[in-house]
Amino acid sequence: MKKTWWKESVVYQIYPRSFADSNGDGIGDLQGIISKLDYLKKLGIDVIWLSPVYKSPNDDNGYDISDYQDIMDEFGAMQDWEELLSEVHKRDMKLIMDLVVNHSSDEHQWFVEAKKSRDNRYRDYYIWRPGKNGGEPNNWQSAFSGSAWEYDENTDEYYLHLFSKKQPDLNWENPTLREEVYKMMNWWLDKGIDGFRMDVINFISKVDGLPDAPAEEGKKYVSGHEYFMNGPRIHEFLQEMHQKTTANYDVMTVGEMPGVNHEQAKLYTDEERKEVNMVFQFEHVDLDSGPDGKWDLRPLKLADLKENLSSWQKGLEHVGWNSLYMNNHDQPRMVSRFGNDKEYRVESAKMLATLLHMMKGTPYIYQGEEMGMTNIRFENIEQYKDIETLNMYKEKREQGVPHDKIMEAIYVKGRDNARTPVQWDDSEHAGFTTGTPWIDLNPNYKEINAKAVVEDENSIFYYYHKLIQLRKQHEIIVYGGYDLILEDNEDIFAYVRTLGNEKVVVVCNFYGNEPTFELPNDIQFSESELLISNYGDEEGTVKQFTLKPYETRAYLLK
Incomplete structure (x- = not known):
């Protein structure tokens, strides 16, 4: 497998509206981001993925673009963006931009x-x-x-419009439109950006004739995803895009691709095919959804998560590359969803980080994750801002679903969980703004904030810092093979990474009980070293130990 900088990097996603506000209007902006770059440098990340900052009427928080070559007034001006790029590069970090070309704004x-x-x-x-x-x-x-x-x-x-009616789909069958998109991409690449995260990029090829989807009882409209996800010309379009844009630069590309499986992902990310470097797939974040989709809640089974993440690790082992994430601007906070955000918030946040960062692939950290920010429970539906959430609420109420039942689904899955402002300190508005925040803060900012984690050497922040450093020190964490162990254990998610004569054993207790880990006999070694653990007091050896609630350990074996 070819070694490249983007395989060895850790990416940090910034959702600008909620990151940091420099001018007191309650909305995060580019100067706010610039003011926090030293914090990100201290964390140790390599790449910043910037969610859209382009000109937009903001129907879907910037994913509805009215001018691809200008900056949204609320975020600043082009010279602020240029200063941001320069300051990022000065700190030896890279910047990738969001590319939203399945649709534009209706005001474009x-x-x-x-x-x-x-x-x-x-x-x-x-x-x-x-x-x-x-x-x-x-x-x-x-x-x-x-x-x-x-x-x-x-x-x-x-x-x-596969999304909001203010987001009309672009017609990729039109070669002139495609040339316009490539011209725009090259304009940004020439400015010096380091790549693109491509929004729902596997939707751009639709099936000829746009046929009706099979009807579903009691539903007037149904998802026609089989007619636009991974469509007939998608590989042709992506290869053409690569050839006319990113092939000419040393950059990274990640395609957001709902509904993609490993076989398809291999095609998209096979380096010989020249399409994209990696994909965001959604299977693991759909495991706690019932048959009626995202808002149909069901408990996550650890066995399903193990099976799913392992199948992606094995599926892309020799061809392609994985992206590793558990939350982003569209997903709830991972410590609330997959961990325990109450009694064991710090421990479970560290455990989940270990699980992901020790796998093969490029890890993505979503803003606030490194301090263990949690989901929000707003009292009133009026406090929510997300178009998907508000439309769903209205539709379900019209169908007679009780308010409390809908709110419970929103508390668990709503996109605004990830969009409350970043909690910088314990001052008013958490140091996010001197004005009134565009969306209400999570009231737990007094305890959970950046100032507190930076001052505490045992914090989640420094744990992330250590995980990032370990990737830089040990090639095995980036390039080693992956094998699941203790497959049937109902409490422990454990796996082994292997490169040459070295192995890394990663052990994660997913719950609040205290199971015993036993290393399988066929794993041979002469010396072991504890690389990282979230409790710090090591009892037992890699061969056998009892785990505390949400405990995680990683050992290097030689």
Whole structure:
């Protein structure tokens, strides 16, 4: 396997609106990010992934872009962005930008023109269809509830929007549109960025004819994902994109790809095929969803998580590359979801970090994760800002689902869990802003904040720092093979990494009880060294020890 810088890196995701506000308007901004770069340098990360900062009416928090080559006023100006890039590079870190090209904003100049008439030269930049039987062109549902089609009275046609109606899908079948996208990407690459995270990039190729999806009882609209996820021309488009843009630069690319399995991921990430370096897949974050999708809550089974993460480790072992994450701007806080954010918040946060950072792949840290930030439980639905959450709430209430039941699902899965402001200190508004925050803070900021973790040498922050350093010191953590052990143990997630004559044994207790770990007899070694543990007082040896609640240890064996 080829060694590259992006395989050896740790990425930190910044969601700018909630990161740090420099001017007191309650909204995070670019100067706010610049003011915190030394904190990120201290943590030890290599790459910053910046969620969208482009010009946008902000219907979906910046993922609806009205100008790909300008900056949202609330975040600053282009010179602020240029200063950010320069300051990141000065600290030997890299910056990757979000690329959102499955759709634009309906306020993008292309769409403003496209709506003017059916023969406008920009019309074919988007996907338009006449109605059918007095209704929409097909029965597809938007990811944000309701139909995926919006009627335009002026031209008597519908346009496709797989997300909000203010996010019309771009028509990748149009070669002129594709050239416009590549030109824009090269403009950013020439500015010196270090790569792209590509939003729902496996949606850009739709099946010819956009057929109806199989009907589901009691539902007017259904997900047509089989007609736009991993579509017929997706590999052709990604290879063309690579050839015309990123092939000419030493950069990293990660494709967000809902609905992708390992066999497909291998095709996307095989270095010989020249598409993307790695994918974000969603299987492991869907394990606690029932048959009715994300909001249909069910408890996570450790056996399912082991099976799933291990299958990705083995599936991409020789071809391709994994991204490692458990939370981001669209997912709830990992310590609340997969750990215990009450009695064992610190211990379980460290355990989950060990589980991920010791695997093969590129780890992604989401802002606030390194201090153990938790999910939020707002009292009122009015306090929530996320379009997906609000649309779902409205739809479920109309169906007669009780308020309390919907709120419980929001507390567990809502996207605003990850979007409350970063908690910098215990002063008013957690040091995020001197004004009124755009979304309410989590009231636990008095205890959980960056100042507190930086001052405490046993904090989650320094634990992350150590995990990042271990990756730099031990090639085995980056490039070693992976094997699950104790497969049937109901409390412990344990695995072995192997490179040459070295092994790393990683042991994670997922619960609050105290199981005993026994190293399988076939793992031979002459010396062992404890690399990291979250309790610090080591009893027993790698061969056998009793785990404390949420305890984790990693041993290097030679």
